[in-house]
Amino acid sequence: MVDELRLTDALRRTGDSFDVPEDAFERVLAQAGELRPSTRQPSRAETRAGRVRRLLAAAAGVAVLLGGVSVWDNRVTDKAENADMAVSGSGSRGDGSTGGSLLEGEAPVDAPVRPGTAPGRDTARIVRTGTASLEVDEGRFAATMAALTRLAGSADGYVSGSMSSETDDRPSGSVTLRVPGERFDQVVADVRGLGDVLALTVTAQDVTVEHTDLEARLRALQATRSQFVTLLSKATRVGEVLEVQTRINDIQVQIEQTQGKIRLLDSQTAYGSLKVEVYESGDALTQRPGDRSRLRRAWDESVDGFVGGVAWLVSVAGPVLLILIVGVGARFAYRLTRRRLV
Amino acid sequence: METLQDWLTVYYATAYRTARLILRNPADAEEAVQDAFLRAWRFRSTLPQGGDVRPWLYRVVVNACCSKLRKEQSWRQRVDADDDALAHVPDPGRTPSQAAEDADALAAVLDALQRLPEHLRITVVLRYYSGLSEKEIATAISRRPGTVKSRLHEARARLAADPRLQALVLDEAEEA
Numbered sequence: 001m002v003d004e005l006r007l008t009d010a011l012r013r014t015g016d017s018f019d020v021p022e023d024a025f026e027r028v029l030a031q032a033g034e035l036r037p038s039t040r041q042p043s044r045a046e047t048r049a050g051r052v053r054r055l056l057a058a059a060a061g062v063a064v065l066l067g068g069v070s071v072w073d074n075r076v077t078d079k080a081e082n083a084d085m086a087v088s089g090s091g092s093r094g095d096g097s098t099g100g101s102l103l104e105g106e107a108p109v110d111a112p113v114r115p116g117t118a119p120g121r122d123t124a125r126i127v128r129t130g131t132a133s134l135e136v137d138e139g140r141f142a143a144t145m146a147a148l149t150r151l152a153g154s155a156d157g158y159v160s161g162s163m164s165s166e167t168d169d170r171p172s173g174s175v176t177l178r179v180p181g182e183r184f185d186q187v188v189a190d191v192r193g194l195g196d197v198l199a200l201t202v203t204a205q206d207v208t209v210e211h212t213d214l215e216a217r218l219r220a221l222q223a224t225r226s227q228f229v230t231l232l233s234k235a236t237r238v239g240e241v242l243e244v245q246t247r248i249n250d251i252q253v254q255i256e257q258t259q260g261k262i263r264l265l266d267s268q269t270a271y272g273s274l275k276v277e278v279y280e281s282g283d284a285l286t287q288r289p290g291d292r293s294r295l296r297r298a299w300d301e302s303v304d305g306f307v308g309g310v311a312w313l314v315s316v317a318g319p320v321l322l323i324l325i326v327g328v329g330a331r332f333a334y335r336l337t338r339r340r341l342v
Numbered sequence: 343m344e345t346l347q348d349w350l351t352v353y354y355a356t357a358y359r360t361a362r363l364i365l366r367n368p369a370d371a372e373e374a375v376q377d378a379f380l381r382a383w384r385f386r387s388t389l390p391q392g393g394d395v396r397p398w399l400y401r402v403v404v405n406a407c408c409s410k411l412r413k414e415q416s417w418r419q420r421v422d423a424d425d426d427a428l429a430h431v432p433d434p435g436r437t438p439s440q441a442a443e444d445a446d447a448l449a450a451v452l453d454a455l456q457r458l459p460e461h462l463r464i465t466v467v468l469r470y471y472s473g474l475s476e477k478e479i480a481t482a483i484s485r486r487p488g489t490v491k492s493r494l495h496e497a498r499a500r501l502a503a504d505p506r507l508q509a510l511v512l513d514e515a516e517e518a
Binding site: 001002003004006007008010011012013014015016017018020021024025027028029031032236237238239241242246249 | 346347350351354355358359360362363368372375376379380381382383385387388398401402405409413447448451452455466467470471484498499501502507509510511
């Protein structure tokens with residue numbers, strides 16, 4: 001066991017080796033000069049029970065506020081869900097995704113509407129994504145990739161990623177375009193015009209409910225923080241001050257996290273993402289069976305026929321062999337019987 | 343004591359060094375102690391009249407340090423940033439080699455202290471550096487005196503297991 005005296009001596013020498021920062025006093029005094037002094041003295045009428053009652057009343061007020069926000073939040077969520085169902089129609093409802101474009105000009109039923117805005121697509125927040133595979137003429141790969149980049153720029157978008165490779169002297173690659181949501185469909189149509197579309201998938205995911213939920217949560221957190229700041233000014237004991245300050249710090253972290261999620265959703269809904277893969281014709285990946293030559297087809301069929309014939313022979317060999325064995329056996333038995341009779 | 347200047351003059355140095363032993367990083371320690379003094383000065387009206395300000399003040403300092411420890415992930419990246427402070431070891435009359443040995447010994451103590459869990463480290467520093475009694479420590483960390491006693495015992499046992507602190511360990515004869 002460590003000796004207490006020796007430990008005390010060691011810690012004293014260690015601690016005393018730390019120099020107190022210069023101007024530390026001045027910094028504290030300067031900050032203190034900006035503080036509003038709390039000179040409030042507890043009056044005779046204010047007992048400890050009175051302080052507890054005040055804090056309980058304030059906490060009850062916070063609880064009522066949070067409860068009210070939660071009820072309002074649920075109402076908004078229900079209405080948004082109803083609106084979502086009205087917009088998506090007969091599409092898959094697993095996660096709000098639908099294939100293809102949204103119905104033009106159709107207003108969600110009972111959707112939350114911001115003051116001053118007409119209901120409709122303006123209030124819905126849609127994440128647009130898509131993938132397309134494009135076949136272009138031989139030698140046109142580089143030009144197509146450049147055209148896709150220009151297409152993104154002309155739609156006030158940008159290229160968020162690209163990749164290219166070369167196999168057997170045939171280049172291929174992909175480019176990911178981020179374009180404003182309202183220009184997404186037009187960009188898809190323009191991409192179609194750059195080559196033969198081998199595959200195309202476009203999705204639209206409605207995240208209005210999620211966004212509304214996050215905004216409501218943010219408002220509730222900010223209101224709660226304001227209430228605790230008010231509580232902080234009323235707290236008189238050091239323990240209360242520290243407790244309330246800790247809660248304020250925790251709520252601030254949650255506020256910043258929620259704001260981050262909202263910013264992410266805003267980014268995803270503001271710009272749709274379209275990944276376009278480009279291949280030159282003659283690339284193995286784009287070859288179709290009809291492109292093979294007649295001679296090649298004839299050869300393949302001949303090989304198939306040979307293999308098939310061998311397979312047939314093998315399949316009939318078993319029964320034929322059995323018949324032969326039975327036949328030879330019968331003949332041998334007949335000759336043996338005839339000799340005995342003679 | 344009538345003014346904040348008086349408080350700083352009497353208590354700041356020990357409070358700062360206490361925070362340094364808990365947090366190790368000098369910037370964090372200064373920030374925690376500054377916050378603690380400002381908070382304590384602002385609410386000094388709640389200080390018991392005629393009572394000792396030390397346990398009350400150290401409670402605020404400890405809570406400020408705990409807040410720092412909870413928020414600070416990066417203290418682990420800066421834990422070795424200011425070991426040069428240990429080069430300044432007051433050694434009047436000692437030779438350079440003795441001073442170097444002292445610096446190594448103190449660095450070992452500091453390392454061992456940092457390896458203790460937060461709740462044990464705080465208790466050890468308040469007891470063996472700041473000189474608070476077990477009852478005063480209990481007030482400072484809002485625990486019962488029995489808890490303080492058991493934490494001190496556990497901390498001393500853990501420190502004894504550190505091979506670099508054998509000079510602090512009682513041998514069996516001394517313990518008996």
